[in-house]
Amino acid sequence: MKTIKLRHPYQPQQIPAGDVVLVLGFFDGVHRGHQQVIATGKKIAAERGLQLAVMTFNQHPAVVFQKFTQPIQYLSTLNEKEMLMEKCGVDLLYEVAFTSSFAGLSPQAFVDQYIVGLHAQVVVAGFDYTYGKKAVASVAQLPEYAHDRFETVVVDKLEDQGEKVSSTRIRQLLLAGKVETAAELLGYVYQTPGVVIHGDARGRELGFPTANIQVAPHVLLPKEGVYACELQVGGKWYQAMGSIGHNDTFGPNRELTVEINILDFDEAIYGEEVAVSWNAFLREQVAFDSADALITQLKADKQATREYFERKINFSAD
Template sequence: MEIIKLSEPYQSSQLPKEPSALALGFFDGVHLGHQKVIKTAKKIARERGLKLAVMTFDRQPKLMYQPHPKPALYLTLLARKLELFEQLGADIAYVVTFDEHLASMGPQEFVDKYMVGLSAQVVVAGQDYTYGKKELANMETLPSFAKGRFDIVAVDHLVLAASTSKVGSTAIRAYLNQGQVDQANELLGYPFQTKGLVVHGFARGRTIGFPTINLEIDPSQHLPAPGVYATQVELLGQTYLGMASVGYNETFGDNFDLTVEIYLLDFAKDVYGQEATVAWYHWLRPMVKFASVAELIDQLKADEAAVRQYFAQVKK
């Protein structure tokens, strides 16, 4: 997959000339609804002999319109998003810098530069996609800006059989904020994933027989709520079962920062400085402040058994 980064004003020499079916969206999470958009574009691309192109932005566009924006939390950081685009069959991924130049751009100019300019013969997006003020620049008004230069396909919201609401990033974040990774994964269509660098912690786990890897996570990465989870961790080219803790280490005192610590089952290696990929599968329990270290050890033993049991059932 070719990755092309564009900033205003971009040069036309940066762009491939082959016609494409272009899927548009911010695609945070690349969940089942987003996959429906991209797969629709892929089907059209293959039928018409076009390249499959996907366009996203380098940051959440709404941040540019907020006077005092809070730091954004993303379900998928850009590198992970691009991995998922490639897995879905994208030939080209456009990453557009969403800055003040783009924020002030009118809908006609946006269509001319970022749809026609990207050699789109077909533009595919969700039915609520906007490219400016939503009352003016939406999928219903797009034909007036397209002026017959490309075809337009608006993809309906995806609603799962077990739900009455659409599959969306907002619902996934809400599930993660409640620790409900199982439900979040149903909407994503794959296990929620984060990456982090293995760093030095307090090494308390080693003293009680449960040595953990401590992960340094990008501050813009959304994390599940504090709790203990069954995970799978890819490290050094191997995958291990993991018992992950997201919390503040209340048993050992107050005022600690939020940490992600993982006890890897059947693992004993020095991996400081290595990158670990964590797939979050199942919530086990909330965080608890134990009265003693002995109580903590007993609970950790129960947690380890629960992780093994969970994945044994999954394997069946």
């Protein structure tokens, strides 16, 4: 897959020659609904002998339009989005910088420069895709702006349990600690990237040494709590017990931390770029009366983590 970063106005020579099927969307998380849209484009591209291109943005349009009062927390970083797109079989990934100048394009100018200009023969988008004000710039108006230069294919919404599969719904599930349900909608277990940093070494003192993870900025963390999870270090995944919380047992007003106790692992990994896979929510965070009470609970959490992975392995074997 080739990734091409565009900033408005782009130079025509940045666009590879050759016609494409162009899939449009922001694709935060590249969940099952997004995958359905991309798969539709991939099928058409294969039938017509064309390359499959996807156009997305480097940041959410709401950043420019100031629709959110709080910083946006994404389900996937750009790097993660690129990896997920490659798994979907995308040939060309256009990452357009969503800036004020880009946002100021008229619907016709957007179509001329970012659809026709990218050599699209067929455009594929979800039913709710817009490229300006919905009343004049939804997928329903695309044929009007196309002037017979490309075809438009609209993909209907994907539902699960009677509800639309959406990034918003997945965020709500993660913030409620329902990571297993979120994984069903994503099509994979939710992950957060980060770097291992030094902590206060309290976990080691308790007999449960942890890797303290500095999570990548603007990435959504699941609900505070204790999880069965996995940590990827150097391309290898390790079973682990994870905690998102403030360590309230040791005092109030502490910073939020992400701490991962890797099972059967005793190596120094400071400075490593890692990813945490949040497999299952085990329990809420609790302020314990003493360190001994916390240790007792951590032993139970570790056993629950082992049992989770044993069940998972046995289920896979069946």
